[in-house]
Amino acid sequence: MTAFVLVSGPFTGGWVWGEVADRLRDAGAEALPVGLTGMVDGPPGGPETDLETHVADVVRAIDACGASEVVLVGHDYGIHPVLGAADRRPGRVARVVYLDAGMPGDGDAALALAPEGTVERDGFVAPPSGEGWRRWGSLDGIPAEALARLDRLSVPQPARTLTQPLRLAGSPFDRPTTGVLCTANGSGIAMVELLVATGPPAFRVLADPRVGFLELGTGHWPMLSAPGELAGALLRAAADEGHRVAAPEPTRPAHAGTFLLDVAERPREREGRVDLHLPEAEGPRPAVLFVHGGPVPPDARPTPRDSTTLLGYARYVAGLGVVGATLDHRLHDLGDYPRAAEDLAEAVEFVRADPRVDGDRIALWFLSAGGLLSADWLAAPPPWLRTVALSYPVLAPPPSWRAVHPRFRPAGAVAAASPPLVLIRAGLEHEVFAAAVEEFLTAAAKAGAAVDVVDAPLGHHGFETLDHTEDTRAAVVRATRAVLGHLDTATSVG
Numbered sequence: 038m039t040a041f042v043l044v045s046g047p048f049t050g051g052w053v054w055g056e057v058a059d060r061l062r063d064a065g066a067e068a069l070p071v072g073l074t075g076m077v078d079g080p081p082g083g084p085e086t087d088l089e090t091h092v093a094d095v096v097r098a099i100d101a102c103g104a105s106e107v108v109l110v111g112h113d114y115g116i117h118p119v120l121g122a123a124d125r126r127p128g129r130v131a132r133v134v135y136l137d138a139g140m141p142g143d144g145d146a147a148l149a150l151a152p153e154g155t156v157e158r159d160g161f162v163a164p165p166s167g168e169g170w171r172r173w174g175s176l177d178g179i180p181a182e183a184l185a186r187l188d189r190l191s192v193p194q195p196a197r198t199l200t201q202p203l204r205l206a207g208s209p210f211d212r213p214t215t216g217v218l219c220t221a222n223g224s225g226i227a228m229v230e231l232l233v234a235t236g237p238p239a240f241r242v243l244a245d246p247r248v249g250f251l252e253l254g255t256g257h258w259p260m261l262s263a264p265g266e267l268a269g270a271l272l273r274a275a276a277d278e279g280h281r282v283a284a285p286e287p288t289r290p291a292h293a294g295t296f297l298l299d300v301a302e303r304p305r306e307r308e309g310r311v312d313l314h315l316p317e318a319e320g321p322r323p324a325v326l327f328v329h330g331g332p333v334p335p336d337a338r339p340t341p342r343d344s345t346t347l348l349g350y351a352r353y354v355a356g357l358g359v360v361g362a363t364l365d366h367r368l369h370d371l372g373d374y375p376r377a378a379e380d381l382a383e384a385v386e387f388v389r390a391d392p393r394v395d396g397d398r399i400a401l402w403f404l405s406a407g408g409l410l411s412a413d414w415l416a417a418p419p420p421w422l423r424t425v426a427l428s429y430p431v432l433a434p435p436p437s438w439r440a441v442h443p444r445f446r447p448a449g450a451v452a453a454a455s456p457p458l459v460l461i462r463a464g465l466e467h468e469v470f471a472a473a474v475e476e477f478l479t480a481a482a483k484a485g486a487a488v489d490v491v492d493a494p495l496g497h498h499g500f501e502t503l504d505h506t507e508d509t510r511a512a513v514v515r516a517t518r519a520v521l522g523h524l525d526t527a528t529s530v531g
Contacts, residue, residue: 175436
């Protein structure tokens with residue numbers, strides 16, 4: 038008999054698992070919803086209640102279970118005490134299930150994934166209510182009665198459970214693991230595959246054969262919106278079912294591929310976080326500053342400005358008579374967008390101040406998740422910013438990216454006064470990112486902003502090193518021609 042220990046997210050309690058637990062028991066499994074300290078159905082708690090308190094609650098549930106091995110299920114914040122308990126009782130845990138949860142490791146606090154503006158008062162974080170729950174995740178599929186129950190039974194979360202770092206002696210992935218992804222909340226297998234293939238190296242662990250993935254077509258609280266489907270997914274997870282993500286080919290990591298255009302190396306100068314690739318041209322020249330995506334771990338090598346993609350773009354425009362600038366900004370985590378925006382603003386001023394640059398003719402070219410950084414420049418463009426380019430951009434954070442500051446929403450920032458835009462749309466883009474691009478284009482059209490859309494129908498996210506086709510080459514050439522045209526250059530692009 039499989040035994041499930043079920044740990045809920047913030048503000049809730051064991052009660053939230055009621056229907057799921059009943060269905061698991063009907064299927065012959067044991068289901069043990071955990072009442073965490075300070076929650077409705079847990080031991081009383083106060084401001085002193087912290088993450089270690091909740092880890093101890095889960096450890097006690099494991100010890101009280103008669104089964105020799107248990108499946109630990111952590112929803113949202115619940116994955117933090119689940120991982121802490123699994124680390125302390127490794128011999129008793131057969132599997133860990135991440136239910137629409139983040140990937141915390143040793144030293145990570147749950148607050149990093151809380152919505153911007155989450156505040157503590159008198160040692161507690163107040164629960165949301167009604168539509169306010171959307172800040173914590175998609176409400177897709179939750180019946181009105183269940184949402185009312187969520188309001189009625191939610192309680193303040195002890196703040197120290199969110200701020201105390203998780204402490205682990207081993208890796209969270211030292212055991213069989215299943216991710217149950219709620220697609221209406223922005224997660225999905227395609228997103229995981231994208232992160233494994235093109236994201237920071239930390240995501241490569243998701244390609245371990247012991248890690249499987251299941252999808253639920255619902256929002257962030259499937260125990261309320263789809264209890265039957267969730268119970269079925271948990272039973273499948275316990276049976277080691279689920280999609281396995283293939284590891285990227287070790288001979289072709291994205292940064293080691295070649296740029297899709299044949300470009301010659303140009304003289305390069307480095308100052309702090311910025312590199313300048315210089316053209317063979319007289320007098321001050323326009324400049325294009327390329328802004329990478331991320332998050333990128335601080336110890337990643339090569340750094341973004343030494344990546345094949347940014348080197349390729351900077352050399353390409355330098356060969357066409359324009360200064361190509363690249364930047365290593367400090368977007369190391371989803372909460373780092375404000376700091377990355379500061380790095381970008383400093384880089385812009387540095388580039389404009391260089392005597393070889395015409396400071397009145399500047400373009401900013403954002404790639405991937407760097408696209409969120411465009412919001413500031415769309416909302417209040419300076420006169421010298423002649424154009425903003427966006428390649429396969431992330432233009433709205435998926436619902437699960439709660440740590441992104443609400444300031445970084447390009448669809449809400451684009452206006453008639455925004456500079457001319459050049460947007461390269463990848464035809465094989467992840468559906469969540471593609472939907473945000475369409476939302477952005479709708480907002481731009483409504484605002485009267487000028488957008489030149491360049492399509493690469495056969496291009497993937499990061500196609501410059503992945504898809505060497507006439508389709509993608511033509512898209513880069515056309516987009517570059519448009520950008521240089523807005524810079525008033527007479528250079529022929531081909």
